[in-house]
Amino acid sequence: ETGVTQTPRHLVMGMTNKKSLKCEQHLGHNAMYWYKQSAKKPLELMFVYNFKEQTENNSVPSRFSPECPNSSHLFLHLHTLQPEDSALYLCASSLGTSGEYNEQFFGPGTRLTVL
């Protein structure tokens, strides 16, 4: 595996389900990110982890819960989601969080549909 991988690629869930999104980076990077991408809207930064420590949480509802067990893996735990949470969830990683080290490499995303 190379680059940034995400599983699953597609997920359909009911509002009462609990599911998790997984991201793995094979680039030796130190920072990892979760983004939400909705149609015709800017990428919304959700969470940032730098050296496994959470450094940003952009007022994300508690029904989204991140977990970063090590610098290579990032999870997004989902529970009691709403239909408006349907979107493409992108994971990214970067060598660092400043200057050109903030060049982010993205995974293919998980297309989430909440019924």
Next chain:
Amino acid sequence: GQNIDQPTEMTATEGAIVQINCTYQTSGFNGLFWYQQHAGEAPTFLSYNVLDGLEEKGRFSSFLSRSKGYSYLLLKELQMKDSASYLCAVMDSNYQLIWGAGTKLIIKP
């Protein structure tokens, strides 16, 4: 508030040149990125500008004017595969990336 503006959609002809503009108002500036995103795929890095001026990389060039809060991405010798969305993102004083909504570029034969 922080704001990144890009045109929503542009159309150009194969073989031609197109310029995609990005204007920004952010709390601080630590660099500007351009990414390309094909439909259904992940964004991929194109360029990074932190100093004023033009950076050329093959058929793609990116320009920055910090005093004007302005950047553009210039694509030359357009190919059909250049049909994609182009995302402008500015790194603010907290080193957080603020993203534009993207410009969808349609290339016609």
